[in-house]
Amino acid sequence: MTLTSTAPAPAGAAPVTGRSSARAFVDTHVVPYADAYDSSGRVPEDLLRRAAEAGLWDPLSMDMVTLGEVHEEVGRGCSSLRSLLTVHTMVSWTLRRWGTDAQRDRWSAPLAAGDALGAFCLSEPGAGSDAAGITTTATQTGDGWVIDGVKTWTTGGQRADVFLVFARTATSIGAFLVPRDTPGVTVTPIDDMLGTRASMLATITFDGVALGPDALLGPSGFTAGMVLTGTLDLGRYSVAAGSLGIVQACLEASAGYAARREVGGRPLAELPLIQAKLSDMVTDARAARLLVAEAGRLKDAGESATIMATWVAKYFASTAAARHASEAVQIHGASGCAPGSPVARFYRDAKVMEIIEGSNEVQRITIAGQAERETTR
Amino acid sequence: MSSKTQILDFIRGRYPQAEIDESQDIFALGFVNSLFAMELVMFVEKTFGVTIPNEELRIDNFRTADAMSALVARLTSDLAVA
Known part of the structure; x- marks a missing residue:
């Protein structure tokens, strides 16, 4: 528990209570440094402290729709920080859902404050x-x-x-x-x-x-498996939101680059093949956002249908992230492959999203199983 | 609609190919996995406005629609007393 044992946290991290404050936090404290974190192989203590200041380690203070929006924004900036939030959120939720009073007394407060990760x-x-x-x-x-x-x-x-x-x-x-x-x-x-x-x-x-x-x-x-099912469901929801964040990041980086970069005296953005890639990013980002929001709404309502809705959202968003990160590198050309390129990082991070919290193959088996049951009604 | 009927409807909705009555052991039928168990608990909690405590999450409380209905009755009775 090292967060509180170091120097006072730097000022400037306003509380994150929803999408807009999360976006501001990410644009100020994460986006400018995310490639450096990637190169050094760790999220620094300074950012962990700022996240604590912003209340990000207390995911249960917000409803699930809002949590999805916040994790999308963090994923837009840095999938590594979002991954840390994901597993911390899984532990926090599992403790609240299944923990005894004594277990909550011991862990809830330090987890929420970010004093324990x-x-x-x-x-x-x-x-x-x-x-x-x-x-x-x-x-x-x-x-x-x-x-x-x-x-x-x-x-x-x-x-x-x-x-x-x-x-x-x-x-x-x-x-x-x-x-x-x-x-x-x-x-x-x-x-x-x-x-x-x-x-x-x-x-x-x-x-x-x-x-x-x-x-x-x-x-x-027999019900012990439910703890795992519930914990993974929440992790899957966070990964779905984070994958959506990668799609959005690819869109913003690619649209900006395509507007600036000229080919034969014309901006890349005027080329139909580039427009096709950007329009697919826009469409998939919107579709993924709706799927994540629906899974979150069902969680907030306590509806069991959230479990399958989350499988679908994660499958869609993670495959969309991998596809669009590849296209984002393609649009950026050699500069997209260069050291410190954000889209190169998105490309590498997106592949991970297709594997974690249930591989895409397992997701397809589960989603198809549901379809089979429904068609026999 | 009785709690027993609502629970049976939920199970039949998920497994329409199975013929289930209120006293049938759904575990013996072999289609209860951890995913369905989670969905079942969420359904009961949402539909009947209860929280099932850890000590009530025993297999015998979930074997049949009869048993689940009795669990709901106990938990809603506790709510009324509280």
């Missing part, structure tokens, strides 16, 4: 989208639990203060809150990823990590 540990060297394949174990003892196993690709793992760890119990998969400083926890940084390079990924090893009986978050038994 959360990370989500599901993927393992041998299990990613196939969550049922995890081998990390949680063994119940006379006075609590012992966790053994290896988690990897943990977003924010290098920096997080508390891990939400999914592990196999005797009867199902359970969720456990594991403070970073617990004996037996080892954090190994993963550098030089293709995308979201500043999101401080890590491999986390749990070697005989002894926890108290209150480490289990949520129900045990």
